[in-house]
Amino acid sequence: MSDEKSFHMTPEEFRQHGYAVVDWIADYQARAESFPVLSQVKPGEIRASLPANPPAHGEPFDSLLKDVNKLILPGVTHWQSPNFFAYFPCNASGPGILGDMLSSGLGVQGMLWSTSPACTELETLVMDWLVEMLGLPAKFLSSNTGGGVIQDTASSAALCALLAARERATNYVSNKKGCDGHLVAYASTQTHSSLEKAAMIAGIGVDNLRLIEVDQNLAMRPDALARQIDIDKRAGLIPFLVCATVGTTSSNAMDPVAAIGEVCRQHNLWLHVDAAMSGTAMLCPEFRHLQNGVELADSYNFNPHKWMFTNFDCSCFWVADRKALIRTLSILPEYLRNQATESGSVIDYRDWHIQLGRRFRSLKLWFVIRHYGVDGLQHHIREHVQLAQQFAEWVRSDDGFELAAPAPLNLVCFRHKAGDKANQIILDRLNRSGDLFLTHTKLGGKLTLRLCVGQTHTQARHVENAWKRIQEESRKLTELITGVESNTEAKR
Numbered sequence: 468m469s470d471e472k473s474f475h476m477t478p479e480e481f482r483q484h485g486y487a488v489v490d491w492i493a494d495y496q497a498r499a500e501s502f503p504v505l506s507q508v509k510p511g512e513i514r515a516s517l518p519a520n521p522p523a524h525g526e527p528f529d530s531l532l533k534d535v536n537k538l539i540l541p542g543v544t545h546w547q548s549p550n551f552f553a554y555f556p557c558n559a560s561g562p563g564i565l566g567d568m569l570s571s572g573l574g575v576q577g578m579l580w581s582t583s584p585a586c587t588e589l590e591t592l593v594m595d596w597l598v599e600m601l602g603l604p605a606k607f608l609s610s611n612t613g614g615g616v617i618q619d620t621a622s623s624a625a626l627c628a629l630l631a632a633r634e635r636a637t638n639y640v641s642n643k644k645g646c647d648g649h650l651v652a653y654a655s656t657q658t659h660s661s662l663e664k665a666a667m668i669a670g671i672g673v674d675n676l677r678l679i680e681v682d683q684n685l686a687m688r689p690d691a692l693a694r695q696i697d698i699d700k701r702a703g704l705i706p707f708l709v710c711a712t713v714g715t716t717s718s719n720a721m722d723p724v725a726a727i728g729e730v731c732r733q734h735n736l737w738l739h740v741d742a743a744m745s746g747t748a749m750l751c752p753e754f755r756h757l758q759n760g761v762e763l764a765d766s767y768n769f770n771p772h773k774w775m776f777t778n779f780d781c782s783c784f785w786v787a788d789r790k791a792l793i794r795t796l797s798i799l800p801e802y803l804r805n806q807a808t809e810s811g812s813v814i815d816y817r818d819w820h821i822q823l824g825r826r827f828r829s830l831k832l833w834f835v836i837r838h839y840g841v842d843g844l845q846h847h848i849r850e851h852v853q854l855a856q857q858f859a860e861w862v863r864s865d866d867g868f869e870l871a872a873p874a875p876l877n878l879v880c881f882r883h884k885a886g887d888k889a890n891q892i893i894l895d896r897l898n899r900s901g902d903l904f905l906t907h908t909k910l911g912g913k914l915t916l917r918l919c920v921g922q923t924h925t926q927a928r929h930v931e932n933a934w935k936r937i938q939e940e941s942r943k944l945t946e947l948i949t950g951v952e953s954n955t956e957a958k959r
Contacts, residue, residue, distance in 0.1 A: 503901025
């Protein structure tokens with residue numbers, strides 16, 4: 468058997484091809500700016516260019532990389548381009564990529580402490596570091612009653628928070644008997660859709676998720692929340708969770724966490740703070756006022772993979788009472804039993820989230836923090852905020868445009884005053900050009916353009932060019948509208 472042909476890469480082949488892949492990634496990062504930001508392919512075009520059937524025989528590695536360049540790259544939307552201003556940052560970095568490579572190379576399955584102690588203990592340490600770095604309350608530390616765990620996304624974190632809140636509210640009976648339709652959760656009309664999905668998965672039901680109205684800044688109104696809770700209680704329902712958002716995805720709205728937290732405290736409701744979009748800004752003390760009241764939270768989440776140079780996926784989730792989370796999610800079949808777990812002296816992160824299996828995600832986060840240091844991370848966050856604020860000032864100074872929402876950090880929501888059709892035309896032309904990529908939302912029923920600053924290599928010149936291109940398309944639109952109006956008048 469040992470004399471038979473092996474199809475595996477030899478260590479030397481892996482070394483050779485690994486160098487080639489690292490070179491490819493380094494070259495890609497250097498030239499990402501040169502690609503059209505939004506992929507220009509048509510639906511089905513990539514698949515049509517690929518073989519319909521798998522290869523019967525292995526192919527040289529060089530062929531794989533050639534096909535990445537030829538077949539895959541045209542279908543990539545370049546999230547790492549410094550001209551990517553859509554959705555939210557998803558900013559990979561050198562140390563994050565290298566940490567992820569090491570994680571893949573180690574191939575750790577970190578479901579239990581015993582399956583790789585370093586995976587568990589490094590994660591606990593890094594999560595405790597972040598409590599300090601973000602100015603979060605001490606109750607979230609592993610040395611206290613709480614602790615943190617790395618989830619894949621904020622959607623999973625929201626689901627875990629909702630499940631733990633559900634069990635606490637029902638004295639841990641719902642896991643056994645299911646929900647009876649009496650539990651009610653609360654969020655604002657601007658809250659991320661992941662909470663709606665969590666309500667569906669957890670058996671709460673979308674009809675039992677109350678969407679609370681917002682104020683002129685698109686933030687949840689605590690008075691409206693309190694009023695709805697009273698209504699539901701009088702109807703015999705059981706309020707159990709409120710989700711407050713620090714930086715909504717749509718508009719970067721900041722819910723008043725302190726006031727919402729007081730309402731939760733009065734009614735003994737679980738408060739989950741979703742800071743997925745903007746939590747990274749809390750690395751800078753001058754921005755922490757945006758989440759005043761976080762000490763009242765039962766759980767908290769932010770995404771290093773959005774704005775902290777840690778490549779996807781990496782979402783940090785803390786609870787104030789880890790026993791509630793563990794009691795909600797813990798299942799221990801015989802084949803997972805081991806001496807360390809039985810001793811009660813270790814953390815088994817399988818009990819802190821939905822999935823059993825888990826990657827060594829903390830390695831890339833550790834690399835990022837150690838490479839940049841707190842001061843390096845703060846420098847780039849401040850730079851991104853400053854660039855966004857400059858863009859917002861340009862919008863304010865232009866008679867043709869207006870801000871559609873406050874811009875507290877790195878997201879600017881704006882629109883052309885000519886209306887929805889005009890904004891759609893500007894958006895489509897910009898994105899088709901490949902020069903930059905913007906996305907939209909609807910605020911107050913009006914189509915609104917979004918520009919989010921936060922990619923790893925975005926500099927002042929990229930934001931300046933984005934504004935220049937927006938103005939160019941605006942002028943073309945104005946000329947077109949003027950021409951149409953002139954022709955119409957002439958025909959009269």
